[in-house]
Amino acid sequence: MPILQRLQQATKMMSRRKILLLVLGCSTVSLLIHQGAQLSWYPRLFPLSCPPLQDSPPRPKHLTVAFLKTHKTAGTTVQNILFRFAERHNLTVALPHPRCEHQFCYPRNFSARFVHPATRPPHVLASHLRFDRAELEGLMPPGTVYVTILREPAAMFESLFTYYNQYCPAFRRVPNASLEAFLRAPEAYYRAGEHFAMFAHNTLAYDLGGDPERSPRADPAYLAGLIRRVEEVFSLVMIAEYFDESLVLLRRLLAWDLDDVLYAKLNARAAGSRLAAVPEALARAARAWNALDAALYAHFNASFWRRVARAGRACVEREARELRAARERLLRRCFGDEPALRPAAQIRTKQLQPWQPSRKVDIMGYDLPGGSGAGPASEACLKLAMPEVQYSSYLLRKQKRRLAARPRPEPVLDHPPPPPPRPIRALPRGPQGP
Numbered sequence: 001m002p003i004l005q006r007l008q009q010a011t012k013m014m015s016r017r018k019i020l021l022l023v024l025g026c027s028t029v030s031l032l033i034h035q036g037a038q039l040s041w042y043p044r045l046f047p048l049s050c051p052p053l054q055d056s057p058p059r060p061k062h063l064t065v066a067f068l069k070t071h072k073t074a075g076t077t078v079q080n081i082l083f084r085f086a087e088r089h090n091l092t093v094a095l096p097h098p099r100c101e102h103q104f105c106y107p108r109n110f111s112a113r114f115v116h117p118a119t120r121p122p123h124v125l126a127s128h129l130r131f132d133r134a135e136l137e138g139l140m141p142p143g144t145v146y147v148t149i150l151r152e153p154a155a156m157f158e159s160l161f162t163y164y165n166q167y168c169p170a171f172r173r174v175p176n177a178s179l180e181a182f183l184r185a186p187e188a189y190y191r192a193g194e195h196f197a198m199f200a201h202n203t204l205a206y207d208l209g210g211d212p213e214r215s216p217r218a219d220p221a222y223l224a225g226l227i228r229r230v231e232e233v234f235s236l237v238m239i240a241e242y243f244d245e246s247l248v249l250l251r252r253l254l255a256w257d258l259d260d261v262l263y264a265k266l267n268a269r270a271a272g273s274r275l276a277a278v279p280e281a282l283a284r285a286a287r288a289w290n291a292l293d294a295a296l297y298a299h300f301n302a303s304f305w306r307r308v309a310r311a312g313r314a315c316v317e318r319e320a321r322e323l324r325a326a327r328e329r330l331l332r333r334c335f336g337d338e339p340a341l342r343p344a345a346q347i348r349t350k351q352l353q354p355w356q357p358s359r360k361v362d363i364m365g366y367d368l369p370g371g372s373g374a375g376p377a378s379e380a381c382l383k384l385a386m387p388e389v390q391y392s393s394y395l396l397r398k399q400k401r402r403l404a405a406r407p408r409p410e411p412v413l414d415h416p417p418p419p420p421p422r423p424i425r426a427l428p429r430g431p432q433g434p
């Protein structure tokens with residue numbers, strides 16, 4: 001072969017190699033960006049150890065979820081999981097009308113009129129509300145999966161008592177803000193039906209749409225009816241004490257990946273703002289005062305474990321361990337080698353500063369090591385630790401922009417929501433004032 005021809009062939013080979021290298025390079029970068037945005041920490045090649053979900057072939061991910069965010073039950077952490085899932089899958093999240101602040105005009109019964117028109121029709125709903133079946137079913141598409149979460153009532157009551165101490169008159173009346181004094185004689189401080197009374201008595205029952213003044217002892221039929229109504233609607237009642245096992249059941253119910261339920265613990269009080277453990281006598285008194293909640297918890301805790309047994313307890317525990325390991329890797333990657341919850345004053349990233357209910361209670365959060373940063377990975381880390389108030393405002397802005405950019409028929413709103421009867425602004429959910 002003449003030299004010139006050989007040279008031409010060699011040049012051709014070179015450029016083919018270059019093109020191949022270029023293509024390989026581009027795919028690697030795109031894969032990295034994709035992985036960064038998804039923050040995938042689950043070893044995908046390692047098959048899930050649980051037996052396959054009943055249906056085969058595998059179901060697609062379920063995309064419509066209504067989460068009843070009960071109070072002081074780890075609901076903000078679940079909400080954050082759902083918000084991030086919705087963003088990654090380009091779903092619409094129902095958000096409250098600004099008049100309702102970041103809750104659907106709680107403590108009023110939920111009404112579809114409280115939902116911002118730019119966030120309808122929704123796929124996902126996860127903000128505080130008082131449950132009203134007909135209104136929610138009218139808003140959410142058919143096939144929506146309903147889930148909620150309960151917490152052991154004594155621990156929950158201790159959290160409510162501290163968090164809402166400055167807002168709830170029943171708690172404000174107690175000398176020295178003493179939980180013990182309140183529980184010694186709750187009737188001396190509590191007035192049914194007054195402002196924020198629902199934070200002081202059977203809050204779980206109230207959030208579920210029940211009557212917190214009913215006694216399960218005096219009125220067992222009422223309790224049975226409330227349980228039946230909850231079971232008719234909710235496909236899963238999670239238990240805060242078994243948060244990771246609850247998430248395993250949730251991801252299996254919704255056919256989601258383990259990556260979809262990774263989380264950072266949100267809205268936790270600092271050690272100095274809570275009792276390390278509620279003493280047994282106090283816990284008994286808290287359960288006796290909140291007897292309806294205690295009965296609901298006992299029932300749903302038992303049914304939770306029956307469900308775990310059906311799914312295979314060993315396999316649920318193994319998956320929960322895998323979740324914990326993946327979560328630890330993610331937290332280290334996002335928040336540094338020793339990812340610690342820190343008080344708001346030590347968090348430099350404004351979007352990550354949790355709202356503080358009062359000077360006496362410290363709510364903790366995370367910070368990004370290098371400030372807010374940029375790029376898909378930092379964006380995903382930012383969302384992972386974003387408190388409820390900032391995330392709800394961000395999502396509302398984003399969905400309004402999306403609506404403006406891609407006009408679609410206005411959802412029919414009969415009337416804008418009427419102004420709330422009480423100053424909802426006083427509810428401790430808004431951003432901290434100056």
Ligand SMILES: Nc1ncnc2c1ncn2[C@@H]1O[C@H](COP(=O)(O)OS(=O)(=O)O)[C@@H](OP(=O)(O)O)[C@H]1O
Nearest residue numbers: 071072073074075076077159243265266267268269
């Ligand atoms: N993953 C996980 N597991 C167990 N517990 C958790 C988790 N995430 C949050 N928490 C605890 O839940 C309490 C806050 O609950 P909420 O976010 O529902 O509160 S709120 O009603 O929205 O204000 C708050 O409890 P207290 O610290 O006792 O107040 C959090 O520490």
